[in-house]
Amino acid sequence: MKTLLPTQTLFIWLFLVLVSFQSQAAEPQQKNLLIVGDSLSAAYGIDSDAAWVELLKDRLEQETPGNWNVANASISGETTDGGLRRLPDLLDKHDPAIVVIELGGNDGLRGFPPNVIRTNLAKMIQLSQQHGAEVLLVGIEIPPNYGQRYTTAFANVFSSLAEEYNLSFVPFFLADVYDGEAMMQADGIHPTAKAQPQLLDNIWSELLALLE
Numbered sequence: 001m002k003t004l005l006p007t008q009t010l011f012i013w014l015f016l017v018l019v020s021f022q023s024q025a026a027e028p029q030q031k032n033l034l035i036v037g038d039s040l041s042a043a044y045g046i047d048s049d050a051a052w053v054e055l056l057k058d059r060l061e062q063e064t065p066g067n068w069n070v071a072n073a074s075i076s077g078e079t080t081d082g083g084l085r086r087l088p089d090l091l092d093k094h095d096p097a098i099v100v101i102e103l104g105g106n107d108g109l110r111g112f113p114p115n116v117i118r119t120n121l122a123k124m125i126q127l128s129q130q131h132g133a134e135v136l137l138v139g140i141e142i143p144p145n146y147g148q149r150y151t152t153a154f155a156n157v158f159s160s161l162a163e164e165y166n167l168s169f170v171p172f173f174l175a176d177v178y179d180g181e182a183m184m185q186a187d188g189i190h191p192t193a194k195a196q197p198q199l200l201d202n203i204w205s206e207l208l209a210l211l212e
Helices: 006-026 052-063 080-094 105-109 114-130 148-164 193-211
Strands: 030-037 067-072 098-102 134-138 168-170
Touching: 030 080, 052 067, 052 193, 080 114, 098 114, 098 193, 105 114, 114 134, 114 148, 134 148, 134 193, 148 168, 168 193
Parallel strands: 030 067, 030 098, 098 134, 134 168
Antiparallel strands: none
16 A cells, blocks of 8 residues: 655645635525514515515525525514514524614504614614624604604604614615505505515615625
């Protein structure tokens, strides 16, 4: 049995290192995208396969570079307080490169103070950024059930946070949905399956800028 010379051993080692490097370069490292939302992102009242988050997974595979995994941590009925309490564990578990925050609608429908909503969202933004993630803030508007003053203050929560933290920002998630034909379920709050592609379109341009 022949014994390899030191030079031959070195060449073999270098060859194995090069093959390993090329293999890693050919397969982009997987990155995680975390969605923390409420029923609008949790497929309330529709088949989960038709939800905008599932459509997002398909679009990521077809249209974006990289290797993205989508973790949907959305819960129907979730508030900003609940999202804030869950977020540290979610960040540790998924180590996301991007966090989509789609919360606040339930707070507004229940008449929670806008300053409390803002504080909760601000803390979520700070935690995400401290973890090294980019943040996409998804805004929502509510009916004037509590008066125009409250409705305006609620809407300003999202725009002011986006400006303060220089975030990618979707002002109104339900744009071209809430008043569209057959786009809303009978409760007038939750989008139908037909509306899901439009929901994805509403966030896509802002999200794409982060993905790239």
